[in-house]
Amino acid sequence: MSKDMNSTRRSFLKSGAILAAPLAAAPAAVLGDDGWKARLARLEDEAAIRKLHQGWLRQVNAGAGDAPRPLFADPEGTAFGERVHSIAADHSGEPDTIEVSPDGKSAAGRFPCAVEIQTTIPQDCTLARMAHAQGGGFVRRTERRLLKVEYVKACDTWTIAKVEFAWV
Numbered sequence: 001m002s003k004d005m006n007s008t009r010r011s012f013l014k015s016g017a018i019l020a021a022p023l024a025a026a027p028a029a030v031l032g033d034d035g036w037k038a039r040l041a042r043l044e045d046e047a048a049i050r051k052l053h054q055g056w057l058r059q060v061n062a063g064a065g066d067a068p069r070p071l072f073a074d075p076e077g078t079a080f081g082e083r084v085h086s087i088a089a090d091h092s093g094e095p096d097t098i099e100v101s102p103d104g105k106s107a108a109g110r111f112p113c114a115v116e117i118q119t120t121i122p123q124d125c126t127l128a129r130m131a132h133a134q135g136g137g138f139v140r141r142t143e144r145r146l147l148k149v150e151y152v153k154a155c156d157t158w159t160i161a162k163v164e165f166a167w168v
Contacts, residue, residue, distance in 0.1 A: 085116040086115075087114075096112070
C-alpha cells in the first residue's frame, strides 16, 4: 500500500512540473515584446524628468533665483517673473503628473505646490525707506499654486523648456 501511495505522489509532482514548464517560459517571450520596451523607456524618461525637476527645486529653494541656465533649453529662459523664495510640494492637492509625448521628445509636468513669494515694498515713503535700510523692505506670502513645467529632450538629455504657475 505504501508503494502505491509514493507512486501517486510522484506522478502528481511530475504532472505539476510538466504543466508549469510552459508558464516558466512565457515571461521570456513577453519581455521581448516592443510594448514592454516602450513602457520601460517611458518610465526611464519619467525618472529622469523627476530627477531634473527635483534638482531645479533644490536650486530655487537654495536661493539661486530662477535657476542656472544649463537646466533650461533656452539659455535666455527664465522661470517666472515673480520673486519666488521657495517652492514646497503640496501633498494635500492632486498628485504630481508627468506625461511624456508618444514620440518621447517632450513632456509636461503638473505639480501642486505651496509657493513662498517675496515682493519688494516700493520706497515711496519714509517707513518703506527705513525698512529697506534695516535689511527688510519686502513682504513674503505663501500661496497654493499649480506648477506647470514643459520639458524637451535633446541629445538624450532632458531640459526645462518652460515653467509657469497657475492658480489652484
